[in-house]
Amino acid sequence: MSAVSDVSKHSDKSGADIVIREKSQHGDSESIVSVRHADDALLAQLGYKSQFRREFSLLETVAFAFSIMGVVASVSSTFIFPLWSGGHVGMVFGWLIPCLFVMTIAASMAELASSMPTSAGLYYFSAKLAPPKYAALASWITGWANVTGQVTLVCSIDFTCAQMITTALNVGSNGSVNLGNGPTFGILLAILFTHGIICSAGTAILARINIFYVIVNLGATIAAIVSLLVCSPPNRVSTKDAFTKFENNTGWANNGWAFLLAFTAPMWTLTGYDSAAHIAEETSGAARAAPIAILVSVAATTSLGWLLEIAASFATVSVTDLLNSDLPLPMGQLFLDVLGQKGMLALWSFIIITQYVTGAAQTVDASRVVFAFARDNALPGSRWWKQMNHYTQTPVNAVWLVVTCAGICGVLGFSETALSSLAGASVIGLYTSYATPIFLRITSGRNKLVPGHFSLGTWYLPIGIIAVSWVVFIIILLLFPGGANPSAAAMNYAVVLVMAVFIFASISWIISARKWFSGPICNVEKDVAEI
Template sequence: MADIKVAESHVDSEQFHSEDGEDNAFISEKEGTLADKRDMARMGKRQETRRNFKSITILGFTMVILSTWEAQLATAVFALGNGGTAGLIWGYLIVMIGFGFVVASMAEMASMAPTSGGQYHWVSEFAPRSCQRFLSYMVGWLGVLGWQTATATVTYLAGHQVQGLIKLNHPEYESKPWQGTLLIWAILALGLLFNTFFSKRLPLIEGIIVILHVAGFFAVLIPLWVMADRAPASDVFGLFADNMMWGSTPLAVMIGLVGAASCFVGIEAGAHMAEEVRDAAYVIPRSMMWTWVVNGLLGWIMAITFCFCVTDTLGVLLTPLEVPFIQVFYNTTGSVGGATGMTCLMLVIAVFASVAVMATNSRQLFAFARDKGVPFSSFFGQISPTLEIPFNAVVLTLIFVLLLSLINIGSTVAFMQVISLGVAAMLTTYIISISCVALKRIRGEPLLPSKFNLGKWGLPINIIALIFLVFFWIFAFFPSAPNPKVADMNWAVLGYGVVIIFSIVYYLLRGRHQYVGPVEYVRKGQ
């Protein structure tokens, strides 16, 4: 019985934390701190990976994986076409504030149960006993879908930047979808390399890249401030536009918010690396909150700057370079070399964001396989004894994205709907996991102890987060323009439905006989 098991784990984990602070004592690189060892024991899990990440390096990892100011530039075209510059600026701020409640809610859960499973594990521990196993199973599948499509999205955007660079330096070049697919494969190959042979150096590598992430922000921002022709402030902050002719500017602005939301989806990435972080129950929630604050502010400042530089919105949207921010860089500097240098800086960060997304993706898949949630669980739930990483899960991620990228050859528009598919899947996992915690609070049931406790503000924060998430979940399925043709439809709803149906069928035929949910292992670990 899930509720009884959670109550039991609450009592035991209280005993785990010593009052003299010795639970933070470092044991070894394998085990982490005494608190890490006790948390793993409470959750019924065996420590198989090394805890290479410390507080600074995991913060760098989570900041790079979102790369919010870079993602904002890459997705700004969607908000510009649906809401104009004012819609982009104020919409982004609304999204950032709303995600603050979401992040706080998940950070608390990440401290209660610091495991690579993330949302599906939290649902298993906090959901009502009548639906605990099924909901956890569905959230596990949607989490796998969300992170797999995130890998495809980030690698595509990085490859698309390469094509824009080539077009900038060689105007006669005509980009082909199959070339974009090959670039995706090349970036995936780099991701495989850094997630296998250089896996032990990944904290150091991502730590170096986060320095580039912050320094690069100023390297891009300062030229835009100093050199660009500026649009009037009254237009930038006050001009809302419906360039896609939805017939309603407020509706267009709301649809444009999905682009900003995609910059924050995946912010719980650090939680999926929890079993490789020292003192994870303390470090992970704080890295999530700092990532939200720092990346969020950098993204908003960049959004405002970008909008001041867009003096000709239609010209930027229809740029022959096919990448609007590269056109803005070129307009600003008046130099191919200058625009190339600024774009190359973003490209390096994008490539290593792909590496980080692949790492997070493989850990989430490994955790779900470890709990027998996917076919061939015993194979994908293994840790390589030599590399000490979930190697089989990394390879499956590579193969899945390789196959998914073939869609780009047939239709780039259809492939871009993968972004909406991933956003919808991840938002669903957030909604269900936060709902479970909110329900326990409403019922007055005890929660697990947390080193990031929301206290009396927990329920209001959870409810605001849910209202915000449901709103965006609906708009994630909208097409990018009204009255779309078949090729321009948002087929994310189809992919979402297929995964839901497949997971339900698999659950009924096989999953319910194998998958019991992490809460069972919690009980056995006590």
């Protein structure tokens, strides 16, 4: 790592350098200290002083990125999309195809995160890879797109968590308790409030509880897969139907187009893995841990999610019956059909916990993005949102800004297409911010990137081209409504959310930001030895 070699040149001026030298002399007992000093040196080279405690280990970083995607909870939340758009084919291949393309995006992002491990993440990458004349604008666009995606992702996760709770109440009461949009919105606000409290904790606490997140996530996912395969009724579909039976319930005349809309489910699930980059300043050995976390978490979520979709396809006797269920989430009906009331509630309770901790992890991620963007004075009221709590050493103000904005977005819960609107907005926002630095990497930034621990080598160009092309395609796709000729209530409001932020950011740039926003702001002395 270049930071280590640079520091070693100033070993007579910095205590940190001496510790790095002592690593080879004194064995493993010094390894954690030396890595943390090297991380701070590299961060200083990137232009930022260390403000967080580096409490995340490699395992905890992987756990954090994996937890944000919450496999079983995410599949349960978005099961309606493949049911509408292809039935059994939508479940199996509507999951697999997008995931293969997402791996190219994850690989490109892992390379960038390894080279530039900072909480600023994507908008920092864009600033450094863009032509100098357009660096600030590229950073501005990427940052606002990422903030939009992060906040709406928090809202969509917690909204579906609220739906899971109302589903459980309905099943537990044998249908006598059927909460509407108002109570669901109230539950959403309560979940957001508790997440605000949890995510205001210190980094050490947040790092440790991520291990618990993974245990719950993996356990619930494996239990769901086994239950659907073992306990499904004798009249479950054949292997041929499970993989090849196609049903178009969207209202769109073109079956190919209808099938493409099933991609919403895996695209929404496979978001947030950039979190490994956003907690880089809280991670030991970030240049190595961040890319590993991105790649492992995406690969694991892809594999487990596909197995769960296949199991669900086998267990689904009638797609129509699931779509006509009175429960808010069709997956709840599937578990009820397969496991009965008690079995469904037992498994569903763990899925609710999984979705709850997924929302908590995402709130942490979103708050780090807000903090980093505010640190570079890019948000209204930045002086408040970039403040660090002296006790917890975390950006508590940024946490509560995320929670508040997510609550406002939750008003969309009163529409018929709440989930598709929130999911679409989060995917469009996040993947726009993912694709921008990747596009700059394969164009103006070809010779600018200093490779980190993980590098794609010469493969960066074809992989990057595929990644950017896929994002352009998926953004266009997700702007369309789920069904043909939608009413106002059934409209896809993702475009409204995204355009509102785009218009605000554009006007802000034209009127004032272009005069004062210069991209990431260096807040350390250039001499790394001064760390």
